[in-house]
Structure formats: structure tokens, C-alpha cells
Amino acid sequence: MRLRPLALLSTVAVSALLLTGCSDSAAPEPSSTDSTASGDVCEQVAKPGTVSDSVTVEGDFGAVSTAKFELGQDVTELQRTVVTEGDGAKIKEGAYVSYALSAFDVATGDRVGDVGYVSGELLPQQVLADPTLAQVIGCASVGSRLAAVFPGQEGGAGAQVYVVDVLDTVPLAAWGEDKPAAEGMPEVKLAKNGEPAVSIPDGDAPAELKVSVLKEGDGEPVADGDTTLLQYFGVNWADGKSFDSSWSRGEPISIPGNTYVPGFVQALEGQKAGSQVLVVIPPELGYGDQASEAIPANSTLVFVIDILATQHAPAAQ
Template sequence: MLRRSRPVAALCAVVLLSALTACGSDPEEGTADEAGSATGELSEVSFTGEVGEGLTAEWSAAVEQPEETRVETLVAGDGEEVAEGDTVTAYLYVGNGSTQEDVFSDYDNGAPESIPNDEQVGEVFLEMMDGATYGSRVVAVTTPTDLLGESAESNSLGLGLDDSVVVVMDLVEKQETSPTPSSDEAEDASPDSQPTVESKGGDPVGLDFSGLEEPALDAPVQRLVIEEGDGEPVTASDTVTVDYLGAVYDADAPFDESYSRGEPLVSPLSGLIPGWSIGLDGVPVGSRVLLQIPPAYGYGTQGSPPNIPGNATLWFLIDVVAAE
């Protein structure tokens, strides 16, 4: 629940770290639609279904592994061009072009991805979004190594290193972004501005928001140190061991907590939502803190269904057990 939201997580985290220089589509290989945009096709496989509604692959022959990634537009959408820094709501499909098998589909999984058009997604996806318009269906023919980088050899998709990979991205729409907080640093909060901790048997079980108004979405991270420890201060590069409880505004119950499980969370701060790094930076080990985290530093406009809606401010009670 606390992890950073990453596109293509079901594929492999290293997809986001792949580094290749892909070639763009050649407009001479496609046919022009009425708007003059190039559209292409693969002779070995065809795709049916409307963009954003469904996708079915029909294979007629194996796809030869390319020497370098190639990208083509199968359907040219009539929306705006995808801009650098956009977060794109997209459906992804991955097929093994050598065995002519489907290996991953967001349509089968029932939900699209939130894909940022920036360097964190890797060059294959950057090339697929480069110059594309919303409403488009774009295909890349690539290799496991180009797509998955160092994890290609032991990937969870069952792709062999000599296989070809067919990746389809349906660029549905630009995702709204959460308001930018007025500061990227934590502010010290007063107790009367924050919910109180509800406990049972000595363990926290919830937060009481009585008398508190929901904060503005652009409010910075708010930090209330309930008990200050005497250990070393936490840094953003640390791996932390913590007990925690998280809730949204006026919730009847927390959306997640570790106290009842008896197993603290152990994780690099860099792998958690940004609000944790901002709020815990400088906090001594042994402290109990309450963090109020705006959606931009939490789960953004997409939230984390079913318990965290989009654009939700988050509250976390955190006991910092250790940091190294």
C-alpha cells in the first residue's frame, strides 16, 4: 500500500529502467489517414478492438526478432499530442512474437496503467509516446533485453532472450495531475491541526478527525512529532524499519497498518511514496510522528483503489524503529 505507484509493475520493475535508443516509425511504411497522420501495420499479427475498450491479437506468423526496436502507429488518435511530463492513462499489451502468444494485457487485468512521459519509464515507452496523440494505438517490436534490461534473462513473462517482443500501447487520455504543494519540505504542525490517535490494548487502531476540516490539496507535508526519539536522524537514502497506520480524511478505519500484524515494514525510503521521504527526513530514530501528506506526494489523482480515492490527502502515524 505504501509503495510508489509504478507503471507496468505487473511486467517487471526494470521495464522502467531499460535504456535503449529505439528507432521511430518510418512514415513511408504506413498509410496516411484523413488527418495526414501515418498509420502502420504488422503483417504477422493484427489487433482488433477499440482503443481504450479492448484488444485482441490475431497471429498469422512468427515475428522475427529485430536488430533494433521499431515503433509504428496502428491507429492515429485525434487528441492532443502527448507532451513531455504528461502522465498518460494507457492500456498495455505484450506478446511473444516468436511463439505467437499473449503474455500480458491490461485489458485482461481490467485496469489501465498510469505512465509518466519521462525518463523513468525507459526508452521503449518514450519512443512509443514520442509524437503520438491521445486516442492512438502504438506498437513496438523489440527484444527482451531492450525492454527488460538486466532482468531479461530471468523475466517473469517467460520471454527467451532470442524471442521477439510485441508491445502495444493504447494512449487513452491525459491524466489529470494533483495540485502542486506550496512547498516541497515538511512543515511542523500543531497538535490541534491534526487528528488524534485512537488506541486499543496499547496499539494504535485509528485516527479521530473530529472538529478538523479537510486540508487544501496544495498544502505541504505536515509533520507532528508526538514522541521524539534519541537515535540518529533519518535520511532520504536510508532503509527504514517502521510500524505505521495510514488513513484518509474522516475514515472509519485505516486503509493499512502494521501494528496488528506484529511485523514492522522494512523498506528503502526511496521505494515508498514521496511524502514519507519528505516527512521523515531528519526525524530521530525512536520517534513517533504523524504525517499529513498531500496527494501529489501520495497516490495522486489515481489513488490506490479500493480504499484510497483519487486526490486523497493521507495521514500516517509512524513509529521509526530503525534506519540504516
């Protein structure tokens, strides 16, 4: 038996995704999301049921828990009950949420698995990007513990109880401590929402990779092979024009295994979540002599990268 789709990026799922190979784009299009969840998240929440109401939980919030309930109950639809109400802000439409869960088999009471309790094990997920997530976590307060019950196959086999801890929401821009840029680097100015604007200095582009931390975060550091949730703003050194930006799309991106161009990946490694990194990438660590409509051959690229979260590859967890 396995965990249900609430654990959208479990360690098992990420392990499989990493086998798909590298992307040839520094900033690929984000994958399309299911748009069936829309409107007020409070209207999408699954209703309590006899099974979810009967669940009692032992264990501290934010740690692996144990659930007790009557075994073998019939489950025909998704149920959600608030076990304990948190004192944080309520989850709003479009929020990216960090959560952890323990899962149990309804028929036997056996533990199916636990995920999200170890730092760097799960990426935050956008509530409205997945209908199941909206039904379970939507409208809950940060700090809440929830009991969710998933129906099984026809005849009831495979039904599961989830104990879900709503840990936090993640800002959509870097929140770390401001640091001065290294000498000779492009100038970065931020709008109120955190979106950057970049001014290229006079003179030739540097021949080597240059990295400058503009904000130093306090979160989990990025390791080799990680998958990060990030915002980026890309500029061509030659003309100072932006060729691509997650900000223009209105949402951060995450690419399994951080399969960006080498200079982009090197700028991420070792940086902590919450950091903003300015990187100048020479052609050989970017696209080299490959050309596209937006990026001429042998271009030196400039990126401002906000690292919002990281999920470690399974071997690093």
C-alpha cells in the same frame, strides 16, 4: 514467454515486490531511475519498421485487442508505428502516463498477455524514467493506439508485437472536489502547482489518529496492500516544520505495497484516486519512541497526501 519491460509494474512484478517486506520509513527515498532517457521525447521514439507497419488491429480502443501480422518476420530492432492517432494532448517530457497493452508472439501469433485494461491494474509511469517507455509512448497523443515490435534473442526467437493504448496522463496534484477540513485540524493552503503549506493550530496534539478529506477524488479507491502513486508533505506537530516532502524532490513516489507507518496507511485505505487527505498521526501509529535527525522520538506527525493513482495487489484485482 512473458511480457517485455514496457509493462513496468505488471501484476506479476508487483506480486514479487510485495514479498520484499515492510519499510520502516513513512516517506522513503524514491528509487533511482535510469537517466539515459533525456531531452525531447519526440527524438527518442522508435522508428516505424516493416513489421510494425504491417500490424492491423481489431477491437475497440481501451479494450483487449487482437493483432494480425505476417508470422515469423525477422525483427532486429525496436519498431513503433501509430495505428490510430488520438485527439488528446501529446505526451511531454516528465508526464505520467496510463496505458494498456496486448502482446503477441511474432513467430506464432499467439497472445502472450494483456495488462492495464482493468482499473487499478497498472500504475501510471513517467515516460522519461524508462528508455523503453520513452521509445514506445513518447510524443504520442492521448487516445492513440500504437504497434510496437520488440526484437527477440539472437536468432529472432521471442520477438513480440505489442498493441499499446495510450489512455491518459495523470495530474501531479489532487484534482478532486474541495471539502471542508474537520474541526481542530491543521490549516492547509495550496500553491498554484498544488504544493501544500501547513499551519498547526494552538493546543495539544490529538491523542488518536485524525483523518480529514480535503479533496474527494473520483478515481479507483485504495485497498489494503495496494501500491499508490502519491505526493506527500510531512510536518511535525510540535514545531510546524516540514521534515520531508515529495514536492521538494520534484516527483511523486510509490512504495510497493504501501509499506509506510501504520497511521499513513490507514489514512490511504478506501480513499479514491484524485483525493487529498490530511492526517494527524499519533506516535504509536508513527515512529513511536524511535528518533531520527528530522523526527524526534514520540512525535505527532501531520501529512497532506495527494493520491494520484493506485495499483491493486494481485489478489484484489
